[in-house]
Amino acid sequence: MQKFAIFIAALFAISASAALAAPVRHAGEWETTIDKGQPLVACFPVDETLDENTLMRPLAKIPGASCKMNGIKTVGEATSISLECVIGGSTMTSNATITVTGPDAFTSRVQSKGGAIKMPNGQTVPIPDSDTVTVSRRLGPCKPGDRQITH
Numbered sequence: 001m002q003k004f005a006i007f008i009a010a011l012f013a014i015s016a017s018a019a020l021a022a023p024v025r026h027a028g029e030w031e032t033t034i035d036k037g038q039p040l041v042a043c044f045p046v047d048e049t050l051d052e053n054t055l056m057r058p059l060a061k062i063p064g065a066s067c068k069m070n071g072i073k074t075v076g077e078a079t080s081i082s083l084e085c086v087i088g089g090s091t092m093t094s095n096a097t098i099t100v101t102g103p104d105a106f107t108s109r110v111q112s113k114g115g116a117i118k119m120p121n122g123q124t125v126p127i128p129d130s131d132t133v134t135v136s137r138r139l140g141p142c143k144p145g146d147r148q149i150t151h
Contacts, residue, residue, distance in 0.1 A: 026104055029146055032136040041139070043146035055081070064088050077101075090116035092127060104138035 025048045031039045048054055052069055059067040067085035074080075077100040085092050092115030098108040115127035142148070 026138060027142070028104075029139040029142050030136055031139050032134055034134050035132055041146065043142035043148045045142060045148055045150065059083070059085065062087070085115070087115055087127075088118045088124075090114065090124075090127075101135075102137075106136055108134045108136070110134075 025044060027044055027046050029041060029043050031041050033039045052072065055072070056067065056069060059065065062085070065085050065087045067083055070082040070084060072079065072081050079096075079098045081094075081096040081098070083094050085094070092112055094110055094112040096108055096110040098106055100106050110130070110132045112127075112130045112132075114129075116124045117127060118124050
């Protein structure tokens with residue numbers, strides 16, 4: 001299940017990186033709420049241009065996973081992303097829609113299907129399909145002590 005948690009965290013990072021209609025996520029302190037849970041606050045110390053390399057970087061860090069982007073398209077305020085990952089020999093597909101909701105604010109929905117994780121005891125555990133909604137907004141400049149997110 002640890003690989004699944006890493007995969008979801010990587011998808012969240014993609015959503016955070018891809019969410020702006022403009023091809024830049026501005027530096028600063030960002031608050032993100034996942035599925036109406038507790039807000040998470042993190043500091044992104046630099047502006048980052050949206051491109052395929054930026055989006056794929058967090059996925060490359062998932063142990064035992066090989067991911068490829070099938071498409072990324074922005075129309076108006078919405079960006080759509082489609083990707084496929086093979087984790088431990090099992091294929092998982094994900095589609096995300098990120099909508100800009102204001103200056104330095106967005107909502108994203110990531111839907112993932114398929115996949116399985118091989119456990120240390122040799123059993124294979126299916127990864128449940130997921131439908132995750134995140135809401136993110138920039139709060140302002142980073143503050144001392146903020147958890148910094150760097151790639």
